[in-house]
Amino acid sequence: MTKTLLHPTVEELLERLREARKGGGAEASRREQVKRYRELLAECPTFTPALLELGRLLQLTDEPGVEAEAAFVEVQRLLEQAVQVSAREANAVVELGYFLDTIRNAPEEATTLYEEGATKALKTLEDAWAGLLRAWIHERTKESLEKALRLSEVAEKLFPDSGRIQGVVQDARNTAIHDGLLKP
Numbered sequence: 001m002t003k004t005l006l007h008p009t010v011e012e013l014l015e016r017l018r019e020a021r022k023g024g025g026a027e028a029s030r031r032e033q034v035k036r037y038r039e040l041l042a043e044c045p046t047f048t049p050a051l052l053e054l055g056r057l058l059q060l061t062d063e064p065g066v067e068a069e070a071a072f073v074e075v076q077r078l079l080e081q082a083v084q085v086s087a088r089e090a091n092a093v094v095e096l097g098y099f100l101d102t103i104r105n106a107p108e109e110a111t112t113l114y115e116e117g118a119t120k121a122l123k124t125l126e127d128a129w130a131g132l133l134r135a136w137i138h139e140r141t142k143e144s145l146e147k148a149l150r151l152s153e154v155a156e157k158l159f160p161d162s163g164r165i166q167g168v169v170q171d172a173r174n175t176a177i178h179d180g181l182l183k184p
Helices: 010-021 027-043 048-060 068-085 090-102 107-139 142-158 163-178
Strands: none
Touching (some): 010 048, 048 068, 048 090, 068 090, 142 163
16 A cells, blocks of 8 residues: 655645745855755745745755756746746736746846736736735725725726726725715
8 A cells, every 4th residue: 555645734834834934045054955955846846936935036046066057957846836826916927927037137037927917916916906906896885995095096097907906996985985085
């Protein structure tokens, strides 16, 4: 009978990540951090925060006996893996873009990644602002409606073609008119 290894719990992963983050600064301390991140990734190779953080850390750490090119190959592999396992989340895509731009001198590839990251980040911002506006409208206090109206002005300018934003902005205005905060 084969023994099944259990995946660490979320709490265990976060504790291990906190431990890996301790230190920094001095070269010897960064090397110890690298060791902790590698141990964490050996146990959970798809843990995106650890992939990204180790990738960043390796760019700042001189490991004895490791040539710069070998270190950069590892960094690129870690960042590409983070992009894959994160389903191409904005922060992972942008991090890989920065690496390709600054270390690999590949501005064309980096630009494509920056554009993808910006598009995804804007979509997230649109979703967050629509939710925030809706929450403030439902709260329906003078303060929350005033916040909704202020954010509406910015959201409308940034997302002029978003039906979702335009709808919730209109809801904010209608509620503010109904409650006497705006004139009809």
